Each structure stands twice: as C-alpha cells, then as structure tokens.
Amino acid sequence: MGAVDLARWQFGITTVYHFLFVPLSIGLAYLIAFMQTLYVVKKDDKYKAMAKFWGKLFLLNFAVGVVTGIMQEFQFGMNWADYSRYVGAVFGGPLAVEALVSFFLESTFLGIWIFGWDKLPKKAHLAAIWLVAIGATLSALWILSANSFMQEPVGFEIVNGRAEMTDFFALLGNPQLWSEFPHVIFGALSTGALFVTGVSAYKLLRKKQTEQFKASFSIGIIVALVSSLMTAMAGHSQAQHLMESQPMKMAAAEALWDTTGEHAPWTVIAGIDSDGKKNTFSWEIPYALSILSYNKLEGSVPGINELQAEYEAKYGEGNYIPPVKTTFWSFRIMVGTGVLMILLSIFGTYAVARNRLEKFRRYLKWMIPAISLPFIANSSGWIMTEVGRQPWIVFGLQRTEDGVSPLVSKGMVLTSLIGFTVIYGLLLIALVYLMVHFIRKDPLDLDGDGEEHGHGAPKAEPTLGTL
Incomplete structure (x- = not known):
C-alpha cells in the first residue's frame, strides 16, 4: 500500500x-x-x-x-x-x-x-x-x-x-x-x-x-x-x-457492466466479478432502474464498459472504473x-x-x-x-x-x-x-434543582448494557 x-x-x-x-x-x-x-x-x-x-x-x-x-x-x-x-x-x-x-x-x-x-x-x-x-x-x-x-x-x-x-x-x-x-x-x-x-x-x-x-x-x-x-x-x-453528471458512478452503484435495453431492471443483489467485468449472478426487479433513473418504465442506462471506452476517448488512456x-x-x-x-x-x-x-x-x-x-x-x-x-x-x-x-x-x-x-x-x-x-x-430537571419527579425503575428493568 x-x-x-x-x-x-x-x-x-x-x-x-x-x-x-x-x-x-x-x-x-x-x-x-x-x-x-x-x-x-x-x-x-x-x-x-x-x-x-x-x-x-x-x-x-x-x-x-x-x-x-x-x-x-x-x-x-x-x-x-x-x-x-x-x-x-x-x-x-x-x-x-x-x-x-x-x-x-x-x-x-x-x-x-x-x-x-x-x-x-x-x-x-x-x-x-x-x-x-x-x-x-x-x-x-x-x-x-x-x-x-x-x-x-x-x-x-x-x-x-x-x-x-x-x-x-x-x-x-x-x-x-x-x-x-x-x-x-x-x-x-x-x-x-x-x-x-x-x-x-x-x-x-x-x-x-x-x-x-x-x-x-x-x-x-x-x-x-x-x-x-x-x-x-x-x-x-x-x-x-x-x-x-457522473453516469459511471451510477453504473458502478448498480454493478451494471453492459448498457441495458429500454427496460432497465434494478439489481437487488449480485455476485460481482470485477476482474472479469461481469456479474456471476444477480437478483433483479424488472423496470425498476428505468424508473429510478428517469421516472418512467422506458429508459436505457449506460454500462461500465461503454463508459470506460467513452472516458478513454475523452480523457486519455487509463482505468476510469471505480x-x-x-x-x-x-x-x-x-x-x-x-x-x-x-x-x-x-x-x-x-x-x-x-x-x-x-x-x-x-x-x-x-x-x-x-x-x-x-x-x-x-x-x-x-x-x-x-x-x-x-x-x-x-x-x-x-x-x-x-x-x-x-x-x-x-x-x-x-x-x-x-x-x-x-x-x-x-x-x-x-x-x-x-x-x-x-x-x-440524569433525569429531566423540572424545577431547576436536579431532582427527578418520575417513578423509580424496578431492578428487573432492562438497561442500556443488556438491550
């Protein structure tokens, strides 16, 4: 390091x-x-x-x-x-x-x-x-x-x-x-x-x-x-x-390696293979990513691989994947x-x-x-x-x-x-x-003298250390 x-x-x-x-x-x-x-x-x-x-x-x-x-x-x-x-x-x-x-x-x-x-x-x-x-x-x-x-x-x-x-x-x-x-x-x-x-x-x-x-x-x-x-x-x-502003961050947050179709699903969980640039498994909710991204059922979301190529063309060679x-x-x-x-x-x-x-x-x-x-x-x-x-x-x-x-x-x-x-x-x-x-x-100070006016707690009541 x-x-x-x-x-x-x-x-x-x-x-x-x-x-x-x-x-x-x-x-x-x-x-x-x-x-x-x-x-x-x-x-x-x-x-x-x-x-x-x-x-x-x-x-x-x-x-x-x-x-x-x-x-x-x-x-x-x-x-x-x-x-x-x-x-x-x-x-x-x-x-x-x-x-x-x-x-x-x-x-x-x-x-x-x-x-x-x-x-x-x-x-x-x-x-x-x-x-x-x-x-x-x-x-x-x-x-x-x-x-x-x-x-x-x-x-x-x-x-x-x-x-x-x-x-x-x-x-x-x-x-x-x-x-x-x-x-x-x-x-x-x-x-x-x-x-x-x-x-x-x-x-x-x-x-x-x-x-x-x-x-x-x-x-x-x-x-x-x-x-x-x-x-x-x-x-x-x-x-x-x-x-x-930062589509690469959005793509990484969704582990979205390839650009979606017009109906983008939202990935709940996934097995992420960063070296292979793919997911080994995923559990997806249909249409949810399009809704999250555009407030509608249709909308393609760019993937990491496409954005990497786009950033290389714009900023020069390098790894732009977070x-x-x-x-x-x-x-x-x-x-x-x-x-x-x-x-x-x-x-x-x-x-x-x-x-x-x-x-x-x-x-x-x-x-x-x-x-x-x-x-x-x-x-x-x-x-x-x-x-x-x-x-x-x-x-x-x-x-x-x-x-x-x-x-x-x-x-x-x-x-x-x-x-x-x-x-x-x-x-x-x-x-x-x-x-x-x-x-x-410390109790609530109701009269300025620091005295508590509530009921005492039984010894059997839970404490911060036991809950």
Whole structure:
C-alpha cells in the first residue's frame, strides 16, 4: 500500500468519523429548538426541561464534532498539497466562508443559549437556539458546495495550470449541490430524531418520567417519519442527477457492466466479478432502474464498459472504473437502512397516534439499537459518493493520484494515520461513555434543582448494557 492509498484511507477514516457527529448536531439543534418553541408558546415547563436535557447531549456531541472537523481541513495541506495547489483558489472559498461566517454564527449563539437561561427574555433566548440550528445548516451548505465542486466542477477556468474561480454564484447554483444538500439535511433530521426516540424508549422502558419522555418520543418519531421519507425522495432526485453528471458512478452503484435495453431492471443483489467485468449472478426487479433513473418504465442506462471506452476517448488512456463492489454494496446498505428507518417510524407514529406506545415494549427495545441506523446510512452514503467518484479527486480535472503531497512519504502518512485512528478511537469511547452515563443517570430537571419527579425503575428493568 503506497502513500496515495494510505492518504485516501486516512481521509476516508477521518471523514466518516467526523460525519458521525455533524448530522446529529444539525438534527438535535432543530429538535431542541422546536421543543423550546413549545415551551415558549405553551408555557409548559415540561418542554423547557426537555430542551435542557437534549441540549446537554447536543453539547457533548458538538464538542467532539468541532475537534474532528478542524483536523479534516489540516489534511488538505498535510497529505493533499498538489490538490490544494491546483484547486485551492476555488475550493478554499466556501471553506473560508463556512469557518468565518457560519461556524462563527453557530458557536456564538450556542454560547448565548447555554448561558442565557433565565437571563434573557424567553423569545430572545429561543431565537438563539434557532440561530444555532440555522448556522449548522449553513455550515453544511458551504461544505457541500465545496464537495459539489469536486463532483461537478463549475464556475472556474484554468489559468497557468491552476483552477481559478470565475463565478462564485455558480458554485452556489451548482446542480450537484442542490441534489446533495436536501439529502444531507433530511438525513440529519432523521439522525437527530431517531436518537431522541431511542433514548426516550430507554427511559420509558425504565419508567423514568414517562410523561416527559413520551412527549420527546412523539416529537422524535413524527420528525423521523417525515424526514426519512423526504430523505428517500431527495436521494431519488440525486440518483437521477447522477445520470447526467457522473453516469459511471451510477453504473458502478448498480454493478451494471453492459448498457441495458429500454427496460432497465434494478439489481437487488449480485455476485460481482470485477476482474472479469461481469456479474456471476444477480437478483433483479424488472423496470425498476428505468424508473429510478428517469421516472418512467422506458429508459436505457449506460454500462461500465461503454463508459470506460467513452472516458478513454475523452480523457486519455487509463482505468476510469471505480471500486464496483464498494460502490454497489454501500449504496444498498444505505437504501436498506433507510427503508428500515421508514418502517420503524411508521409503526411508532401509529403507536403514538393510538396512545399505545408503552404497550409495545418489544418495539421500544428495538428503537434503542435503531439509534445506529441513520449513522450507518449516512456513512455508507458518503462512502458510495466518494468512492464512486474514483479515480478522480475532482471529476474530469484531476485524478486522485495526482493530488497527493509529493514530499510526504509513506511512513509519514502511516504514522499520522495510526495516530489519528487511536486518538479518534479514544475520543469516541469517551463520548459514548459520557453520553451513556448521562442518559442512565440524569433525569429531566423540572424545577431547576436536579431532582427527578418520575417513578423509580424496578431492578428487573432492562438497561442500556443488556438491550
């Protein structure tokens, strides 16, 4: 494994790790803001206590997310100097705006929200948490605008061998951005919502402050249902855009080696022989890929082999086929977990609507490990997006192997890779420990003195460690 592969592994590990925290921060921020809005409108201290409880978990997650996000940007200078030199004039703009404007907005008003309880007017304090949520969303917008340039370069020209920005607003109007952005934001809302429902389910199983956590569960499960459905719709739109911008990624995601006829089937599972450029077996749903690609029963989808020949004619000799197995299976993991999230949300919404939630104890037990589903979906979706773009680091402009730092040795990258992995692993262990400890021990603070007013749990009740 050379320096390029190690640099890719390092960036992949740190990116997926960082993206564990970003969607949860965005989703929780909106849920907390909604709960506090209910407190201001209804003047019910139950919602104030809920906002404070979830706010503490949000702060733990936010702190780790900030640390891991800073390390992400350092890597552009560490391992990807030639990439930064080539497109830094374009790529750096959105990153600078994100750091100087959006993150500043988010962190400033988060501080106001933390220390403003009972010191600011209720509506002013409520505005602070909404601005935190908006700031987090804007941060995602700027980061995605930079990523979208890597997927579909716009608003630039090559000057003296470097990409120079010619139209800043073209970056913001990039079609790739507006296919990615809704998918990411709705996915973030799903992440926050299932986190809230899973923790609330644990509290309900232990009979801890059932009225308050039933309210949290009800809010979370409705948001989970709506956002999961919207995520699926946004993902469908994004897949259709791939047919125009990156058809090779679409073909790899379907393990489609040869161009289909007018009625393209969707492959559910397949045995992929990358060396032989064929599938040894497949289970297909007739017409489904044409519907996915064009919203109609007819429509041919180009295959990998045809696209490889087309790219060779356009870009020169080389292998333009991404890792098909990784792209194919990560896409199916994302879709499978997304479907499961929708089904669990439908059942939970039914249980809440019929006021029978506490009778479905087995369902509540399922909702605790279901916290992991959106994290799996988010991670596998990003893997599919980034791996499916290979061999390009900027599609059509620069190959990944040409973007790595020329003076950074294999040993240097390996050392930093091991160091980051160990440190990030310790951070994750510490975060999970603190969150689990807080969830198990800390009640909703209904009167400001930290005392719990719910019923104690029998010793026979399940705990986080046994479910």
